[in-house]
Structure formats: C-alpha cells, structure tokens
Amino acid sequence: MISQELKAVILKQLNLDDFDLKDETIAPEVPGWDSLNHINIILAVEEKFNVKFKSYELLRLKCVGDLQKMLDSKLNK
Amino acid sequence: MNIDVNKILQILSFNPDDPLIFTTGLFLILFFFFILIYNFLLKKTSLRIGFLIFFSFYFYYKSTGYYTSILIVSAVINFFFAKWIASTENFSIKRLHLFLAVLINIGILAYFKYTNFILQIFSDIANKDFSPLDIFLPIGISFYTFKSLNYVFDVYFDTLKPTGSFRNFLLYVSFFPNILAGPIDRASDFLPQIEKEPFISREDFGRAIFLICLGLIKKVVVADYISINFVDRIFDFPLRYTGVENLLAIYGYVLQIYCDFSGYSDLAIGIALLFGFKLMENFNYPFKATSIADFWRRWHISLSKWLLDYLFRPIQMKYRTLRTFSNVIAVFVTFLICGIWHGAGWNFILWGALHGFMMSFAMLIQKPRVKILTALKIYNTKFHKFFQVFITFHLVAFSFMVFKNRNFQTVLDMLDQIATFFHGEVFIQFVEQLPLIFGLIVTGYLFHFLPSKLEKVGIKFISSFPLFGKVLLLVIVIWIAAQFKSADIQPFIYFQF
Numbered sequence: 083m084i085s086q087e088l089k090a091v092i093l094k095q096l097n098l099d100d101f102d103l104k105d106e107t108i109a110p111e112v113p114g115w116d117s118l119n120h121i122n123i124i125l126a127v128e129e130k131f132n133v134k135f136k137s138y139e140l141l142r143l144k145c146v147g148d149l150q151k152m153l154d155s156k157l158n159k
Numbered sequence: 160m161n162i163d164v165n166k167i168l169q170i171l172s173f174n175p176d177d178p179l180i181f182t183t184g185l186f187l188i189l190f191f192f193f194i195l196i197y198n199f200l201l202k203k204t205s206l207r208i209g210f211l212i213f214f215s216f217y218f219y220y221k222s223t224g225y226y227t228s229i230l231i232v233s234a235v236i237n238f239f240f241a242k243w244i245a246s247t248e249n250f251s252i253k254r255l256h257l258f259l260a261v262l263i264n265i266g267i268l269a270y271f272k273y274t275n276f277i278l279q280i281f282s283d284i285a286n287k288d289f290s291p292l293d294i295f296l297p298i299g300i301s302f303y304t305f306k307s308l309n310y311v312f313d314v315y316f317d318t319l320k321p322t323g324s325f326r327n328f329l330l331y332v333s334f335f336p337n338i339l340a341g342p343i344d345r346a347s348d349f350l351p352q353i354e355k356e357p358f359i360s361r362e363d364f365g366r367a368i369f370l371i372c373l374g375l376i377k378k379v380v381v382a383d384y385i386s387i388n389f390v391d392r393i394f395d396f397p398l399r400y401t402g403v404e405n406l407l408a409i410y411g412y413v414l415q416i417y418c419d420f421s422g423y424s425d426l427a428i429g430i431a432l433l434f435g436f437k438l439m440e441n442f443n444y445p446f447k448a449t450s451i452a453d454f455w456r457r458w459h460i461s462l463s464k465w466l467l468d469y470l471f472r473p474i475q476m477k478y479r480t481l482r483t484f485s486n487v488i489a490v491f492v493t494f495l496i497c498g499i500w501h502g503a504g505w506n507f508i509l510w511g512a513l514h515g516f517m518m519s520f521a522m523l524i525q526k527p528r529v530k531i532l533t534a535l536k537i538y539n540t541k542f543h544k545f546f547q548v549f550i551t552f553h554l555v556a557f558s559f560m561v562f563k564n565r566n567f568q569t570v571l572d573m574l575d576q577i578a579t580f581f582h583g584e585v586f587i588q589f590v591e592q593l594p595l596i597f598g599l600i601v602t603g604y605l606f607h608f609l610p611s612k613l614e615k616v617g618i619k620f621i622s623s624f625p626l627f628g629k630v631l632l633l634v635i636v637i638w639i640a641a642q643f644k645s646a647d648i649q650p651f652i653y654f655q656f
Contacts, residue, residue: 117467118486118522121479137476138250142316 084150091130092146095123105147131157171221178222178298180339181426182379182640190430197434204354208330211434218335219299226297229267234325234332236263237307241314241321257315261308268304271296276503299339301500305465307332310346312469319347327353336431340423342441342461349436357435365622368629369614370429372621372636377422379640381603382415389596390415394563397573402581405573407589407600412563413556414603417445420459444611446555446604449547451517454555462500466493486522491515501562510562517554 084103093101096114109115115123127149128134133156143149170185179186193214200207220227240260244253275291282289310331313319322328331349359367393400393408400408421442428438441461448454455463474489481488491512498511532538564570590597621629 117471117475121475121482121485124476125479125482137473138316140476141472142318144318 084146087130088127088146088150088153091126092123095119095126103146105145105150107146108144127153133157173220173222173224175222175224175295178339179218181423181430182375182644184641187637194434201357204356208326208353212326212330212333215330215333215335215338219333219338222299222339223295223297226295229271229297229300230303230333231329233264233267233303233307234329236260237311237332238321238325238328241311244311244315245321253315257311260311264304264308264311268300270294271300273499273503302341302343303332303338305343305462305500306337306346308469309343309465313345313347322346322350334431334436336427336436337438340420340427341459342424342427342439343465344438344461348439352436355435359432359435362618362622363432363437364629365624366618367429367432368633369618369621370425370432372632374422374425374427374429375636375640377418377425379422380643381599382419382422384643385411385596385599386415386419389593394569394573397569397576400576401585402577402579403583403585404589405576406581407586409556409560409573410604411596411600413446413552413559414600414607416559416562417442417607418603444607446552446607447548447611448551448555449544450521450551451514451554452521454551455514455518462497466497470496483522487519490518490522494518504565506561506563506565506567509567510558513558513561517558 084105084107089103092103092112092115093099096112096119098113101112103112109117109120124135124140131153133153135152135156139152143152177183179189196210197207200210216227216230219230223230237260240256244256244260247253247256271294274294278292279289310319310321310328314321327350328346330353331344331346334344334349337344390408390411393404394412397405397408424441428441431438439461441459443457443460445454445458448457471489471493474492475485478485478488492515494511494515495508496511497514498508501507501511529538532543537543560570560573561567564573621632624632
C-alpha cells in the first residue's frame with residue numbers, strides 16, 4: 083500500500099493532480115515518470131523523508147511498491 | 160549419381176567468409192531439417208533442448224570455427240559468477256564477484272575487438288609504424304557478451320533468481336536465432352520459455368511468417384540491393400557525384416542500415432517464433448522519432464534498454480545530487496560507450512559521442528525550448544511534430560554518415576558536394592536511369608511512415624491463410640529474394656553534365 087505522503091511527493095514532482103499509484107505500478111505507466119525524471123523523484127523522496135538510499139538499492143527497484151518498502155525499512159531503523 | 164562427400168563436408172565446415180546467416184541457401188536447407196527433427200522431439204524436453212543447443216553450436220561454429228570455445232568459456236564464467244553472487248549475503252563479496260565477471264567479460268571482448276585499435280593509437284602517439292596483430296574477431300561476441308552480462312547484472316540486483324541449470328543457461332547464451340546480431344534478449348524473459356512445451360498459436364505462426372517475409376524483403380531486396388548498386392558507389396567516391404546524388408545516397412544509406420539490421424532482427428524473431436520462442440522487439444519505426452532520445456527508444460531497443468539499465472542508470476544514480484547534470488553525464492558516457500561497442504574505429508566513437516552530445520544538449524535546453532515554442536503557440540501542434548520528425552531524421556542521417564565513413568574527410572566531401580555542387584536537375588536523370596533503386600528507396604520510406612497498425616492488419620491477414628497459403632507466400636518471397644540476390648550488379652551510369 084502506497085502511503086499518502088509518498089504519493090504526494092511523487093505526484094508533486096510529476097505535476098500531476100492525481101494518479102492511482104498502486105504497489106505494482108511501474109514508472110512507464112505514470113505520465114511524465116521517465117528515466118530522466120526518475121532522479122528528481124528519488125531526490126524529492128530522499129529530501130522529504132530525510133533518508134539516503136544507496137545506488138544499489140535504487141537500481142533494484144521494480145515498482146512503486148518496492149520504493150515504499152525500501153522507504154519503510156529506512157524509516158523504521 | 161555421384162555425391163561428392165568432400166564437397167559437402169567443405170560446405171558444412173567453418174568458413175569465416177561465409178557465415179551461416181539466415182539469407183543463405185545453406186541455412187534454408189539446414190533449417191528445414193532442423194524444424195523436422197525439432198518437431199519430432201517436441202514432447203521430449205531434454206532431447207529437444209539438447210538438440211537445440213547442438214544446432215546452435217553448429218550454427219555458431221560455421222561462422223567462427225574453434226573460437227566457439229570462447230562462447231563455452233563465457234557461458235561457464237557467467238553461470239558460476241551469477242551463482243556465487245546469489246550465494247552470499249555479503250554485499251562486498253557480491254560486488255567483488257560482479258566486478259570480476261564484468262572485468263573478464265569486457266577483457267575477452269576488448270582483446271578480440273580493440274587490441275589492434277589501441278596498439279594503433281599508441282603507435283600513432285609514438286610516431287611508429289604499426290603492423291596489426293593477427294586477431295580473429297569472433298562474430299557475435301559483442302552480442303553474446305552483453306547477453307550474458309545481463310544475466311549476471313540481474314542476479315546482482317536481485318531482480319532475477321539464477322537458474323540452477325547450466326544446460327538452460329548454455330541455450331540462452333548460444334541460442335542461434337539471436338547469437339550473431341541480436342536482439343540482446345533478457346535472461347528473465349528467455350529462461351522461463353526453455354522447458355515449456357512449445358506452443359505456437361495461429362497468430363504466432365502468422366506473425367512468424369510475416370516477420371520472415373518482411374525480414375527477407377528488407378534485408379535482401381532493399382538493403383543489399385541498394386547498397387551494392389547505389390549507396391556504396393557514392394560513399395566510395397563522393398567527389399565524382401553531384402550534391403543531389405550524395406544526398407540521395409545518404410537517404411539510401413539510412414534506409415539500408417535500417418532495413419539491413421531490422422530485417423535481420425525480424426528474421427531472428429520470426430525464426431525463433433517458428434519453434435516456439437518469443438524474443439524481444441528490436442525496432443519500432445525509428446524514423447518516426449520526434450527526438451534523438453525517442454529514436455533510441457525505437458532503434459536497436461534491446462541494446463538501448465541494456466545500456467539504460469546497466470550503464471545509464473547506475474551512473475545517473477551515483478551522481479544524482481547533480482540533478483540534470485547527472486543525466487547529462489550519464490547519457491554522454493553511455494553513448495560514448497555505445498559507439499565503442501559498435502566497433503573499433505574513430506567513426507564509431509564519434510558517432511556515439513555525437514548522439515550523447517545531441518541528447519545532453521536537448522536536456523539542457525529543454526525548458527527554454529518549451530517556453531519559446533509555447534509562446535509561439537506551436538508547442539505540441541502537428542506542425543511541431545512534423546518539424547521534430549524532420550529534424551530528428553536528418554540528425555540521425557548525419558550521424559550515420561559519420562558511422563559509415565572511416566575517414567572523416569569523406570563526410571566533409573559529401574557535405575561540400577551537397578552545399579556547393581548540388582545540381583538538382585540530375586535528380587530526373589537519377590530516376591530515369593535507376594528506377595528500381597529510386598522505387599525501392601521511396602517504397603521503403605513510404606512503408607516506414609505508414610500507420611504502424613497496418614503491421615497488425617498484415618499479421619492478421621497472413622494468420623488467416625491456410626497452411627498451404629502461408630507456405631506459398633514464403634516460397635514466393637524466397638524466390639523474389641533469390642532473384643535480387645542473384646541479379647548482376649546493376650551498371651551505374653556516371654551522370655555527365
């Protein structure tokens with residue numbers, strides 16, 4: 083389940099009013115989430131939640147649900 | 160009847176000048192027997208896979224001889240490195256294994272492909288004479304190295320569980336339809352298909368026939384024919400021809416390289432589909448692209464996706480705090496390496512750098528560009544799109560001119576002829592003297608720019624044919640291709656003015 087906070091950060095970066103982000107949603111399904119914009123989203127998530135991801139962790143993400151899980155694991159530490 | 164066994168053995172043996180590519184008569188005969196035996200083994204999984212590996216190795220041996228052993232070494236190395244990566248939770252050890260796997264793979268590739276090029280550079284710097292070492296370049300090595308590395312990377316990123324079967328991995332690496340020229344298929348897509356009993360739906364069969372027919376027409380009728388009879392002659396001596404002929408030769412070459420490469424991919428995908436394997440798409444109407452980045456989403460997709468996942472993204476993520484500049488650095492480095500991957504020559508490096516530069520530049524000016532176009536009220540209009548396609552196509556055409564010419568002076572000569580010695584009236588002579596070449600170029604581009612849904616209509620139409628109809632269509636296309644292949648080289652009249 084994607085949290086409202088994470089969803090808000092992603093949608094703000096993409097200039098989207100609303101989009102149904104699910105666990106299994108992948109970047110190409112979301113308007114504007116291309117390989118270039120991807121870093122802006124990651125940086126925004128890192129800034130908003132004050133976390134730092136490793137490159138290795140970011141490269142294994144497959145879907146938004148993976149990003150949520152990784153974020154949760156960082157926040158729970 | 161006397162059968163010359165020695166002659167047959169000679170034909171079937173390794174010959175580096177005569178690789179077993181899909182458009183040869185020998186492949187057609189061997190593939191016929193392959194399909195017969197393969198169908199007989201459909202329900203016997205191990206025998207079927209074993210036979211497929213055997214045929215794949217023979218196919219590769221025919222083009223590379225004893226260098227086939229490198230393919231086996233590569234498969235063994237990558238299979239075990241991936242296994243070791245997956246077997247440990249220690250991140251440093253995982254990373255060390257990945258590093259070693261990449262080092263060995265790229266080391267083998269670099270030895271065969273770039274040794275002479277690098278030695279030549281050193282000799283040039285030292286101002287010494289250089290005689291190249293006798294290094295045989297095993298065909299397809301760039302493709303299967305990247306294919307194997309994809310497996311190791313995916314296991315490292317934990318997005319793919321390593322296969323426990325070396326046999327299946329060996330088939331993935333050696334699979335004959337895509338070993339010589341791609342598509343650089345993903346292990347995650349290919350491995351799960353191996354042990355499934357092949358099922359070819361009516362639609363799949365129709366698509367296979369469609370792709371094989373299309374591939375033959377693109378490769379033999381269009382690419383090979385316009386290359387021998389027109390393009391090469393102008394590129395060899397551009398100063399002997401007018402600007403209009405040079406320009407037509409560039410347009411011809413762009414179509415030729417597309418038809419050659421995508422035609423071969425169509426054949427690979429179609430042939431694999433005939434015995435139940437689905438390979439990834441490799442081309443998607445690249446000249447309809449509205450930007451260079453869009454072009455790379457449509458051209459040699461299996462390579463561009465590979466570069467995106469295993470080169471661009473890691474660099475981009477590592478330097479992400481630089482924001483747009485991380486994208487700029489990542490895209491430039493990626494395409495520079497893309498150029499080097501294509502061959503050991505400054506033309507390829509320059510070609511890659513050019514693409515990297517064009518995309519980096521587009522990123523940097525994106526915001527002001529959108530502002531200006533919006534202010535002019537043409538942003539996202541039909542005119543804008545047409546203009547984008549037109550500009551992108553010509554930038555791509557220019558880059559391919561650099562790609563083809565090992566000598567940069569030829570590029571300058573061609574541009575100079577176009578700028579200062581155009582002689583547009585020669586176009587009429589060209590059409591009159593070489594109607595077939597002109598017709599092929601026009602038809603080639605026309606089909607390219609038609610709506611892509613026509614392809615689906617074509618596949619559906621062919622799928623509706625009875626088996627006899629499909630075979631007849633294939634025979635007709637093979638016959639046409641054979642006519643073009645055996646046609647004498649067309650006399651080329653040097654246009655006098």
